Amino acid sequence: MSVKILHNPRCSKSRQTLALLVEKGVTPEIVEYLKAAPSMAEIKDIAAKLGVAPREMMRKGEAVYKEMGLKDVDDDQALIQAMADNPILIERPIVLANGKAKIGRPPESVLEIL
Template identity: 65%
Template sequence: MTPRIYHNARCSKSRATLALLEERGLTCEVIHYLDTPPSAAELADLLGKLGMTPRELIRKGEAEYTELGLDDPSLDDTSLLQAMASHPRLIERPIVVANGKAAIGRPPEAVLAIL
């Protein structure tokens, strides 16, 4: 299976993770998720593979987090997934999917565990 990386070329961790995979001789399917964001359903699937909740995957330092009031503890997972699908900058990056599993490349070497 070809590894898939949800990539943001402006992010140093994302670039380093992609470089690490390529150094290992892997050709990846690169998804520029800011241009083609995953749907809420795709995000739910990724979360299952990551073993995380939407709150754990959301980037709290982004302006949209505050602007959309996503710190409200009463928001359910569906609302958070919709927000991330509509505002992909809120999605933690990079995410690598391989062998039915997923990992976040923070640090980049963390993705090696799923290869």
């Protein structure tokens, strides 16, 4: 089984989710998405695997979200572009496994897709 985690090592939930995966015997591919931002196509694919609209996988409390006025944007492509250009906007952590994805909030929720 191939498991990937979009990980931010500075985020406690991301660290907890990674530790939980390791505890369960899973060795995920770790993608530090702030250093290697996903493409628009990858973000669109992740949203589809999550079963959510792009806005639902965004961190709405980030300063850049407010600065860019994204609250008032109704265009999914524009939101995806904003996440590709500013990966800090992507909710974390996101685990991908078995053709599915899950946001690790709470961390235990990712176990549903393993």
